[in-house]
Amino acid sequence: MRLRRIGLGLAASSAMFLAGCARNAPQDTWQPKGENAQKINNLDWMVFPLAGIVGVLVFALIAYILFRFRDKGQALPTQSHGNPAVEIALTIVPALILSVVGVFTFKGIFELAKTDDTQMVINVTGQQWWWEYDYPAQVVNGVEITQPIITSGQLVIPTGTNVLLRETSRDVIHSYWIPALNGKKDAVPGRINLLRIQADKPGIFAGQCTEFCGLSHANMRMEAVALGPEDFAAWIANQQRNAEAPAQATLAQEGEAVFLNQCVRCHQVNGLKKADGTAAIAAPDENVYSGAAPNLTHLMSRNTFAGATFDLLTSSCRKNVWTASPEEFGSAYLKGVTTDCLNQTDLRRWLRNAPAMKPMYADPIKLARSDGKYRGMPNLGLSESDIDKLVAYLSTLK
Amino acid sequence: MFTTGSKYCFGIAGLGSLGAVVYMVLVNPSDVGVLALLGIAIAMSLVGGVAQFTGDFDVDSPNDALTANAVAPANSMWPLVLAVGSVFLLVGMTTDPIIFILGIVIIIAAGVEWALQSWAERASSDSAFNRFVRERALTSLELPIFVGGGVAIIAVAFSRIMLAVSPQNGAILFIVFATAVLIVGFLVSLKSNMKKSTIAATCVLGAVVLLVSGGIAGFNGNREQLVSAAAEDHYSHKECEAAESKYFDKHSENAVSMKSGISATIRVKDGKLTAQLIGIDTPVQAVTVRRSNSTTILFRNLDDAQYRLVANLGTKKIADTGVEEEIVDCTQMTGKNQTQALILKISKPSASSGPYTLTVPGLEGQEIAVVVP
Numbered sequence: 001m002r003l004r005r006i007g008l009g010l011a012a013s014s015a016m017f018l019a020g021c022a023r024n025a026p027q028d029t030w031q032p033k034g035e036n037a038q039k040i041n042n043l044d045w046m047v048f049p050l051a052g053i054v055g056v057l058v059f060a061l062i063a064y065i066l067f068r069f070r071d072k073g074q075a076l077p078t079q080s081h082g083n084p085a086v087e088i089a090l091t092i093v094p095a096l097i098l099s100v101v102g103v104f105t106f107k108g109i110f111e112l113a114k115t116d117d118t119q120m121v122i123n124v125t126g127q128q129w130w131w132e133y134d135y136p137a138q139v140v141n142g143v144e145i146t147q148p149i150i151t152s153g154q155l156v157i158p159t160g161t162n163v164l165l166r167e168t169s170r171d172v173i174h175s176y177w178i179p180a181l182n183g184k185k186d187a188v189p190g191r192i193n194l195l196r197i198q199a200d201k202p203g204i205f206a207g208q209c210t211e212f213c214g215l216s217h218a219n220m221r222m223e224a225v226a227l228g229p230e231d232f233a234a235w236i237a238n239q240q241r242n243a244e245a246p247a248q249a250t251l252a253q254e255g256e257a258v259f260l261n262q263c264v265r266c267h268q269v270n271g272l273k274k275a276d277g278t279a280a281i282a283a284p285d286e287n288v289y290s291g292a293a294p295n296l297t298h299l300m301s302r303n304t305f306a307g308a309t310f311d312l313l314t315s316s317c318r319k320n321v322w323t324a325s326p327e328e329f330g331s332a333y334l335k336g337v338t339t340d341c342l343n344q345t346d347l348r349r350w351l352r353n354a355p356a357m358k359p360m361y362a363d364p365i366k367l368a369r370s371d372g373k374y375r376g377m378p379n380l381g382l383s384e385s386d387i388d389k390l391v392a393y394l395s396t397l398k
Numbered sequence: 399m400f401t402t403g404s405k406y407c408f409g410i411a412g413l414g415s416l417g418a419v420v421y422m423v424l425v426n427p428s429d430v431g432v433l434a435l436l437g438i439a440i441a442m443s444l445v446g447g448v449a450q451f452t453g454d455f456d457v458d459s460p461n462d463a464l465t466a467n468a469v470a471p472a473n474s475m476w477p478l479v480l481a482v483g484s485v486f487l488l489v490g491m492t493t494d495p496i497i498f499i500l501g502i503v504i505i506i507a508a509g510v511e512w513a514l515q516s517w518a519e520r521a522s523s524d525s526a527f528n529r530f531v532r533e534r535a536l537t538s539l540e541l542p543i544f545v546g547g548g549v550a551i552i553a554v555a556f557s558r559i560m561l562a563v564s565p566q567n568g569a570i571l572f573i574v575f576a577t578a579v580l581i582v583g584f585l586v587s588l589k590s591n592m593k594k595s596t597i598a599a600t601c602v603l604g605a606v607v608l609l610v611s612g613g614i615a616g617f618n619g620n621r622e623q624l625v626s627a628a629a630e631d632h633y634s635h636k637e638c639e640a641a642e643s644k645y646f647d648k649h650s651e652n653a654v655s656m657k658s659g660i661s662a663t664i665r666v667k668d669g670k671l672t673a674q675l676i677g678i679d680t681p682v683q684a685v686t687v688r689r690s691n692s693t694t695i696l697f698r699n700l701d702d703a704q705y706r707l708v709a710n711l712g713t714k715k716i717a718d719t720g721v722e723e724e725i726v727d728c729t730q731m732t733g734k735n736q737t738q739a740l741i742l743k744i745s746k747p748s749a750s751s752g753p754y755t756l757t758v759p760g761l762e763g764q765e766i767a768v769v770v771p
Contacts, residue, residue, distance in 0.1 A: 064450055070452045115677045121675070121678060133689065136684070136769065137684060137686075137769070148769055166675075166676065168688070168690050170688075185761055190692055192661050235522075279749075281747065284690065285745035291689070291690025291691070333422075377664060
C-alpha cells in the first residue's frame, strides 16, 4: 500500500514535470534572441537554481511537518520559545542570498533601463484587445521615415538596432511582453513607459499581453518581426504608400464600396476615397470605446489579424515563414499574404460574426456601460455576398 | 466532526457553490463569474480538507482543550458574516465594484468584531470582566470613527453655509462662529463645576443649529455669484491669447504640473521654442500624438517673460450654424522657470483636418508640428 502511494506520487510529479516540456514554445523565456532578453536570461540562470533549491527545501520541510506532526490525538509536546542561534542563522543566510541576488538584479535593471543609445523609436499603444504601433518620422540606419507609419498586431523592427518602445494604453492597463526580446512592461493610460528591444537576427517572435485586461485578455497577442537592413527598408517604403484603388469592374471594387459603407466607420485605409472624391476618414472615436481600430492600409503585409489572434496565412504558408532560416526570412515575410496563402476560412468567419470568434463586449444590448460604444468588433450582419466582396477588397491591401 | 478552521473554509465553499448556481440562473450561465465562484468553492474545499485532515485550528480536540480557557466561548456569528463578506468580495471582483467595496467593509467589520470577541472571551474566567474588556476595546475603535464622521458632517454643513452666503457675510459669520466657540470654551474652563448635562446640551444645540442651517443652505444652493460664474464657464474656459486673462490665469502660479507620464516637453529658452521627447536626447521639431489617446505635454518657460503654450488643432464645423470654428487648447500663463501641463486628446488624424501645431503667442514664426497618425 505504502509503495503504491509512493509510486502514484512519483507518477503525478513526473507528469507535472514533463508537462513543462514542449517542442513548439514560441514564448519560451529561456530562448533569448536579443541583447536585452539575454541579460534577463543570464540573471535567470543565476537566480533560478538558488530560488529552486530554497523553494524545494521549504516545501519539503512543510510537507514533512504537516504529515509527521499532524493531530493524531497525541500529547502536546513541550512548548519552547526563542533560539538565538537558529533565529540569527535564519536571518543572516537569507539576507546574504538576497544581497547577492540583489546586486546582480539591480545591475540588470539599470542596464535594461538605458535609453541613451536609442536608434529607433516606436509608439506602442494597447487597447482591448490589440496593439497599435506607430512609427514617428525619423531616420533609422540611413532609412528615412518621412511620414508616420501606423500598423498593428505585428511590430516590425530592423535587426541589430536598439529600438525604444514608448508604451501607453487607451483604456485599461495592459502589459507588453515579447519574451525573446525583453521582459514585460506595463502600458498604462496617461503614462509613457519605455521598453528597449533589440533582435540579433531576422525572425519572428511571439508575445502576449500579461496584464489581465478584460474578457479577451488571453486573445491579446502580438508578434515582433525582425528584418535585415535591406528588407526593413523595403518594408518601410511599402508602408508609406497609400492603398491603391482596386481595378474597375472587379469584385474587389465592389468590396471597396462595402468597406466604405460598413468598415470605414472604424477602420482607416490611407488613400481610400469616398464617392465624391474626398478622403474617407474613419471615426473610431464615435464607435469604439478605446477610440481606435486597426489601420488596414497594409493588412495583407502582416500575417495575423484580430489582435494577432488569428492567422491571415494558411498553416503551411505560416510554417514557411516561421521556420525560414535567418537568411531567407526577410523575403518569406515580405511576400505578405498572397492569394493562395490567404486563410480565407478564419477571415470569413471573422467577417461573418467576429464576437463568436473572439469574446468581446460587442453585444448592442450591453453597451450602456461603455457610453454606447463597442469594445472590439461587433457582428455587422454582413451577407455572404458582401463577405465575398470584402475578402476580395481586403486581399488588395498589400 | 468538523474543526473550527475547516468550518470557515467549507462555509465559503458552500456559499461559493450556492452563489455560482444563483449567478447561473440570474445572470449568465457562461459568464466568467460562474467560473470564479466555482474556483473559490473548489479552492476553499481543498484548504478546508487540509485543515480538517491535519486537525489545524481544532480547539475542541482533547489536547488543545487542555490549554483552552475554562469559560466556553459564546456562539459567534462573525465567521459566517466573514464568509459572506468573502463571497461578496470575490463576486464583486467579477461583477460590480460596489459589491466588491461592500465585501471589503463586511470583511473588515466582521474580522475586527470576531477577533475582539475571541480575544475578550479568553481574557479571564469572569464573563462580566470579559464583556467590559470587549467594550473598552471596541470603544477605542468606534469612538474615532464616530468622531471622524461627526467632524465630516459639521465640515460639510459649514461649507454649505459659507457657499450660500456672500463673501462679506461669510467672513462675519466665520468670526461670529469662532467667537462663540471661544466664549463657550472659556466659560466651560472657568466654571469647572458646570454640569455635564449643560455642556452636552450646549454642544447638541450648536450642532443642531449648524446642521439645520447647513441643510437649508444646501437646499437653497450656492450664492448667485458662484452660480453665474459656473454658468459663464469662468473655471474651465481657456483664454489662449498672449495677454493674461482675468479668470483663466488667475491662479496659474498654483497650478500643479504633471511630472510623470509625459510624452514631450516643450521649452522656451532665449526666445526659442524646442521640443524634446521622453527617451530621446536630441530636440525634435515634430511631436507625434496618438489618435484618441490622452497625451500629456509639458510646457517649461525658462525666459523672463510670461508665455503660454497653445495647441492649434484644426477646425470643426458647428452643427447649428455650419460655421467653421478653430479648435484651440492652451496652458495658463507660465512665468520664468515654471512648468504647466497640456493634455491633448485628438480623435482625427492630422492629415484630415491638420496641420496641427504648438505655438507660443509672442514668439511669432516658431511652431512645433503635432502629427496624429
